[in-house]
Amino acid sequence: MTEISVIGGGSWATALVKILTDNQTNVSWYLRRQEQVDAINTAGRNPDYLDFVKLDTRYLEASTDLPFILQKSAVILFVVPSAHFPALCDLIDAEWLREKYIVTSIKGTVGDGNNLPSAYIANRFSVEESRQAILAGPCHAEEIGMGKKTYMTICSSNEGLLQRLSPCFANRYVHVNLAKDMCGIEYAAIFKNVVGLVCGMAKGLNYGDNFMAVLTSNAIHELEMLLSSLHVPERRIGSSSYLGDLLVTAYSAHSRNRTFGELIGRGYSVDHTQTIMSMVAEGYAATKGLFQTAKELGLNLPIVNTAYRVLYNHMPVAAEFKLLERNII
Incomplete structure (x- = not known):
């Protein structure tokens, strides 16, 4: 079973954690605020975003300890606003990402160079393209939270990574499309x-x-x-x-x-x-x-x-x- 570490505590991160835990995928989840972590671990709800969504805590561990969460899983999913991503990366040692697979769902250019998120990660942490994937829409977190039918695209040049990730997200309310045009889909997002x-x-x-x-x-x-x-x-x-x-x-x-x-x-x-x-x-x-x-x-x-x-x-x-x-x- 694939285990995934999720970095980010907003509504989109919450929706993705719902999909993963509904699919019985083990999730280690980094959030900045201890109040969020406590509520998620005890009640299975993010009090700040999509608080109507009940998460399955049997497959979920939330923490404010970023190094711990990053080193828990072979797959790291970054779901943070693009403007906040460089500051987050300042807290990350490149060694923590060595041999990890990196998935991003960040819908904005990053840093002063206006880089795509995948390019920023590649340059910052020397993560080659074959170890990266992106999640794309069309999706709204609120509708995923309500279990409404959604089509999601997972994109990577690595066919093996696509096949590994697809079962983690596909379920009765999420249909997963697979694609390889990372650059185009990132710019479109x-x-x-x-x-x-x-x-x-x-x-x-x-x-x-x-x-x-x-x-x-x-x-x-x-x-x-x-x-x-x-x-x-x-x-x-x-x-x-x-x-x-x-x-x-x-x-x-x-x-x-x-x-x-x-x-x-x-x-x-x-x-x-x-x-x-x-x-x-x-x-x-x-x-x-x-x-x-x-x-x-x-x-x-x-x-x-x-x-x-x-x-x-x-x-x-x-x-x-x-x-x-x-x-x-």
Whole structure:
């Protein structure tokens, strides 16, 4: 039986732990706060995220001891916000990851170099691609918590690792697709959060479904341009891990990025929005990383530009959308 160490204590980490323990996969779980650890170990509930979910404690051990958790399992699953990942890595000795398999579900660029999470891990800890995998959507933690039918993609260049991980996640409510295009799916997972923000802004500004359809179709075109410029091979834009993930983030009420954007569209400041939201909207940090990447590639991505100008240049959101109207078709 595969044992997995999970690093991260938010709603997505909680949903993944639910899947794993439902599948009777042993989980060692690192969380920063002792109160969370105590509640999980005694009652099987994360008091801060998805507290309606009852976890099977027979297959679960939570701890605030990071070295202990990292050394417990051969497979390490990182599920933390991209902005917090470098600080977490500062606490990790590369020796702890030697000969481990590393799985990430981090949906934002990492560090000043705007690296993909897999590339950041490879450079930081000398973990070759064959020992890495990523988890991708389209998934919302809340629906997994409710046991609603979900399609998930596990991606790796290592066929043996894919076959090892698949039974850990596939069950009656989770269908697992396997893929090998790690770079493309990672970029798609990052890009869709920026699109979710902009769709939320549109909703906050009272744009309707007609405009939203144009916005999302242009977003698909921008994603294709980005991946082409990055020379990403083997991508299937129409698949669930690309198009499906983008659509669920753009349209779902569960999308924290859409909620973040909607508050901005209603006139809330970025600082106020960050304060009142209890969960991290990955699209905020992802916007900066993707804008810089597009700039370096010489790409004009109007949707990404709009998000950046509103969030980082503090331009008026309504005026930026009038400009966006002229730059999409």
